[in-house]
Amino acid sequence: MDFSVLQLTAEQEQFAKEVQAFLDDIVTDEVHERELETGDGFSATVHLALGERGWLYPTWPVEHGGAGLDAVSARILDLELHRRQVPDITAGTTALVWSAVERYLDSAEVDTMRLDVARGHVRFCLGYTEPDGGSDIAAAKVRAVRDGDEWVLNGSKIFTTGAQSCQYTFLITRTDPTLPKHKGMTMFLVPLDAPGVEIQGIRAFSGERTNIVYYSDARISDKFRLGAVNAGWAVLHGPLDAEHSIGGEESGLDDISVGRSFLRVLERALDAAVDWTAAAVRPDGTKVADDRSALQRIGRVATDLEAGIRTPGPLGRVAGSEALVRGSADLVDLVGIEALVSLGDRAGSELGAVEYGHRFAQGTATYGGTVEVFRNIISQHVLGLPQMNYPGRKVFLAPGRSDAMAAAR
Ligand SMILES: Cc1cc2nc3c(=O)[nH]c(=O)nc-3n(C[C@H](O)[C@H](O)[C@H](O)COP(=O)(O)OP(=O)(O)OC[C@H]3O[C@@H](n4cnc5c(N)ncnc54)[C@H](O)[C@@H]3O)c2cc1C
The missing domain is CATH 2.40.110.10 (Butyryl-CoA Dehydrogenase, subunit A, domain 2)
Structure with a gap:
């Protein structure tokens, strides 16, 4: 791992300002309210506006509808999009599938479709x-x-x-x-x-x-x-391996943990719980912030969060989900009844982030492959243990794919 500090060039700093100004305009409260209401994981206005600038798939060449950004600028954009909680599930699934479409669909069809994908019209x-x-x-x-x-x-x-x-x-x-x-x-x-x-x-x-x-x-x-x-199983493998964080190129700038998106939810819940802890006074007049056991619980969630953020490959998927499941339950327990306020229900309160984190946590153990399935992947492809052999066993990966994962150890 390289922890050296990255110096932004003048152009990259200028780009960061451009991104912020652009997102200030398009990522409005309505976008977030609509997402809470629909759970779509998608905002047409934001998606199409990003596509118009080539910022949906920003490292794609300009002639393919991207913005031809260097890896650092693409990361600046990515971090800003996450910071503003832009709904991005559909952009993610589109990117996963595109690799297979580009490889296996008739090349004339690919040429017709590429620009529409980049502009956000095809998903x-x-x-x-x-x-x-x-x-x-x-x-x-x-x-x-x-x-x-x-x-x-x-x-x-x-x-x-x-x-x-x-x-x-x-x-x-x-x-x-x-x-x-x-x-x-x-x-x-x-x-x-x-x-x-x-x-x-x-x-x-x-x-x-x-x-x-x-x-x-x-x-x-x-x-x-x-x-x-x-031959569908072979076609499926590219997108499936990418979703499972197996192999693939690394720029050194990406999130280390594939469970980072889960951990962002925990981060918000933790911030809300920390603010609550700093201000809350119990009925007997004592401050929660003076209670060492409360601080220890906050500290444990923060440590789990940091560990999850730094856990690579499929291990990060499990660490991310488990930190969120454990951490959000602990925060609900610590904050008590106020933590049950739903996100968006009470103007001015961030405590809904705790309740939302707890609800959201449950699905993270399931989708994109359950944590148990990921443990199988880790045992075979990170630890190099033999595949389980029992009638009807699940096979997720072709043999010989363990090298990249072993390197991630
Ligand atoms: C909100 C959400 C969004 C989703 N989005 C998509 C999507 O876009 N596209 C899509 O195709 N799917 C999607 N899924 C499906 C998701 O990937 C599956 O739910 C998941 O892979 C598990 O399937 P299942 O729920 O039927 O559980 P099962 O596979 O029936 O598992 C039941 C239990 O058995 C365990 N288990 C199963 N197999 C093994 C094994 N080999 N070793 C050890 N334990 C095992 C599981 O961990 C689980 O605890 C989504 C699911 C959810 C909840």
Whole structure:
């Protein structure tokens, strides 16, 4: 790890000011209020405004719709977006899928789509999980049957987050049920406005919006197939490994922990609890700030937070979620009844951040791969332990991918 201080150039300092002024204008209170109300993880106004400047995927070349930014400037932008809590789930899923689209979709289609993705008009979500399959993505049952130049899709996916704001879903389907389960699957980019596709919203405990998507004789052109028929597992691997923080290039400027977004929620809850602790007076007239046990609890959450921020790779995913689950529960317990005020419910109070953190924490142990599944990944791909071998075992990664992770130790 390199902890040296980075000196910004005059251009980078100027860029930071430009970013701040721009975001002051577009990331308004309405954006945050709408996000609390809908849980969309997406703001069309912010997304399109960023796209217009090439700032959605800022290191992409200008001719591809990016801004051709250097890594430091891109990081300045990224930090400002996080600081302002810009809803960014859909930008993230789009970036994950784009790597596979660029590699596997017909090159003429890619050329047509690239600028629309960069400008924010075309967005992708992840269609992996099924009601029966859960973590075992390779158990996918959504059926795709070829009919001439088209494919007919039937079945349903659950937890397709962002489908209501996206144009396409990155869908894993079963094309040959007679083959071993990892070999009979094909990947498609499915237009979500195709007849026979129905999106039904569900809200998670934290208020995040996700969806069930039903496919009923939905027909799509073969041009939306990604990769060879029955080779879907290989196509899925790029985006899945990136989501699981396996391999990939590092600029040295990125967040160390892939669980950083969870920890930002804990950071806000902790700030609110610290402010409360500094001011609160108990009914007997004593100050909470004079109670050493209260300070020790605050200190433990702060230490967990710092440790989580500095934990790399898949370990950071587990550390981030667990620090948030433990820390937010402890803060609710410390603050007591006032911590149960909902975020946004009481003007002028930040204590809603504690209650929100506690609700949000629960889902972080599940989505993007559960913490138990991540422990399997850590044991095999960080510690180099043998794969568990039992009937129906879940296989998440191709053999030979352990080198990058071993290096992260
Ligand atoms: C808010 C939210 C958003 C989501 N967004 C998306 C999305 O955009 N796209 C998408 O495709 N999916 C999405 N998911 C799905 C998510 O990735 C799955 O919920 C998750 O992978 C687990 O599936 P499951 O909930 O069915 O649990 P199961 O897989 O049924 O797991 C049940 C329990 O068994 C444990 N378990 C399962 N397999 C193993 C194993 N091999 N070893 C040890 N323990 C195991 C789990 O850890 C868990 O405790 C989302 C989920 C949520 C809650």
